[in-house]
Amino acid sequence: MNLDDEQHIPAISSPLNPDAPTSRTRKAPAREQREKKESLKKREAKGVDTTRSSTPDTQTHTKKSKKIEKPPDVVRPVRYYTKPPSQSDFDAPRQPIFNPILTKANREFSECFEHISNKKSFRYTNCIADPGFPSSRWFRQTDAEPFQPRFSFQEASSHILFDSTGRSITTEKGFRMARANVCAREGRWYYECKILSGVKPPPQEISPVPNDSTFTEGGHVRLGWSRREANLDTPVGFDAYSYGLRDVSGQKIHLSRPKDFAPANESLCEGDVIGLELTLPSLALHRKVVEGSYNKAVDVSDDLDPHPAAEAPDCVRDRVPIRYKGVVYFEQFEYSSSKDLEDHMNPAPSLSNAAVAAKDAAATAPPNPNHPSVALRTLPFSSIKIYKNGKLLGTPYTDLFAFLPPASKAPAQQGARDGLDDGMLGYFPAVSVFRGGAAEINFGPDFWCPPSDLSTAKGDDGQDADSNDMGGGASNLAPRDPKTQSQHAHGKNSRLRGMGERYIEQIAEDIVYDLVDEVDFWMLDLIENPDAAEIDGASTQKAQSASTATDMETVEGITQLGGGGGEIKEIVQEEE
Numbered sequence: 001m002n003l004d005d006e007q008h009i010p011a012i013s014s015p016l017n018p019d020a021p022t023s024r025t026r027k028a029p030a031r032e033q034r035e036k037k038e039s040l041k042k043r044e045a046k047g048v049d050t051t052r053s054s055t056p057d058t059q060t061h062t063k064k065s066k067k068i069e070k071p072p073d074v075v076r077p078v079r080y081y082t083k084p085p086s087q088s089d090f091d092a093p094r095q096p097i098f099n100p101i102l103t104k105a106n107r108e109f110s111e112c113f114e115h116i117s118n119k120k121s122f123r124y125t126n127c128i129a130d131p132g133f134p135s136s137r138w139f140r141q142t143d144a145e146p147f148q149p150r151f152s153f154q155e156a157s158s159h160i161l162f163d164s165t166g167r168s169i170t171t172e173k174g175f176r177m178a179r180a181n182v183c184a185r186e187g188r189w190y191y192e193c194k195i196l197s198g199v200k201p202p203p204q205e206i207s208p209v210p211n212d213s214t215f216t217e218g219g220h221v222r223l224g225w226s227r228r229e230a231n232l233d234t235p236v237g238f239d240a241y242s243y244g245l246r247d248v249s250g251q252k253i254h255l256s257r258p259k260d261f262a263p264a265n266e267s268l269c270e271g272d273v274i275g276l277e278l279t280l281p282s283l284a285l286h287r288k289v290v291e292g293s294y295n296k297a298v299d300v301s302d303d304l305d306p307h308p309a310a311e312a313p314d315c316v317r318d319r320v321p322i323r324y325k326g327v328v329y330f331e332q333f334e335y336s337s338s339k340d341l342e343d344h345m346n347p348a349p350s351l352s353n354a355a356v357a358a359k360d361a362a363a364t365a366p367p368n369p370n371h372p373s374v375a376l377r378t379l380p381f382s383s384i385k386i387y388k389n390g391k392l393l394g395t396p397y398t399d400l401f402a403f404l405p406p407a408s409k410a411p412a413q414q415g416a417r418d419g420l421d422d423g424m425l426g427y428f429p430a431v432s433v434f435r436g437g438a439a440e441i442n443f444g445p446d447f448w449c450p451p452s453d454l455s456t457a458k459g460d461d462g463q464d465a466d467s468n469d470m471g472g473g474a475s476n477l478a479p480r481d482p483k484t485q486s487q488h489a490h491g492k493n494s495r496l497r498g499m500g501e502r503y504i505e506q507i508a509e510d511i512v513y514d515l516v517d518e519v520d521f522w523m524l525d526l527i528e529n530p531d532a533a534e535i536d537g538a539s540t541q542k543a544q545s546a547s548t549a550t551d552m553e554t555v556e557g558i559t560q561l562g563g564g565g566g567e568i569k570e571i572v573q574e575e576e
Helices: 003-007 040-046 283-291 339-345 353-358 499-528 540-547
Strands: 097-104 107-113 122-129 139-141 151-156 168-170 176-180 187-197 220-226 242-246 252-254 257-259 273-280 320-324 327-333 383-388 391-398 428-434 438-442 496-498
Touching: 107 168, 122 151, 139 327, 139 499, 168 187, 168 428, 187 220, 187 428, 187 499, 220 273, 220 438, 242 391, 242 428, 252 391, 428 438, 496 499
Parallel strands: 187 496
Antiparallel strands: 097 107, 122 139, 122 327, 151 176, 168 438, 176 428, 187 273, 187 438, 220 242, 220 428, 242 252, 252 257, 273 383, 320 327, 383 391
């Protein structure tokens, strides 16, 4: 037996290997080199204390323990201790006061006051005290009358005039904007806007007023879709946060740059009904874009109705109840504009060739789903279609800007936390009016001029196409036959729906978010003080201790993202 054969023979004999060499032994592992210590005399000569300690240092003689990783922090809303609610806080919030100003198109328009309006870096929503939410400091979200999809009284310029339904607006000033109280986040959505007063039809066109080439008797209207960061004192399409359509020549306008869109420069005149269809990809694909994991070669299509995930991303709302003129509102930080989008709107002057060559070419690339700047990333499969009196005019916009964090950023203020989605980020129906221009919106279900695919969104039996999924979702698991079903013929997100349906969904989402926050805060109370937190919500001990505290005292120990936090200071005080 040669040396090579011996190396492949097992060292231990067995029934399958009785001829194993008995003389072969396993080589002992090499001993670890011990650290050489100085002698006692050398240490005495150096002046080192040689007294033996009564307790030996176990750290140097024991094996190193494994490093235990700290569990990841749970990002939850910041909770504030406030005084217990008064009796009037349990009543539904009152409707704003309307002061009639003018009558136009057989509608009475009024100034809306005695309510709070959104300001820069701050957003306000109605809330109400509820005895079923003690751990949330008794308050939950609600809305004021009229209870329907409409223009938001908080999301409108102070110069906007409303009718009694909240669906028609006008102004006597320059361009001012109003956004709806409902937003789209994914799927296909549709709403209509009727021009009540604006550019006159060609047979009745009125010549401009002398010395003012931009003014006509009927005023002007612009309409489209807007994000929350868009300035309300500007027209739709003024910046990168909104996409608009002009009534003059039917031009599309974005970044304040009008471009021809309507055939033969056809204007949008009084009496015209303009339909706006918005298509947004699924939130799953949206998150791939903002997280930087979108791959054009892999994500070749978007399934607007994917199978529901086991766990959905959190929606975190940092809100504090404040009182303004006898009404309680939730105050929270509003998302701020991005410098990258501002630079995209107003690019810097052209530099020298050497300077341009030195700059990173990727940073100066046009917006795309993989842009280095998250704010400049666009959503694949997103688009806006325009209809006029039921007839499709075309698709003026594709690849809309992403809006999920970090594409939307928190303001640079103490206490604001970045990277959080409050559940109301998206694109809102928006209309801007100019000097007497007036418009009315319609969110359905009874549309004036619905497109054909919207009218066929219901099945032959008159029920919703996805009504059969309510029993257990079995139809979602069934295979889809591409021969019998088109790309957008299945699932509620894949079919075109009116924004009125989205309004109902949004209410359900707000209820779920409030319940999740209440259960989360109740668990925190149970951990901190098991005797005070009871399952029936009778946390009397904490409520009494909170009543002696300051109005806005932050709860200690609440996990906050990135070390941010602090208290949100009350900027509006109750008038005595």
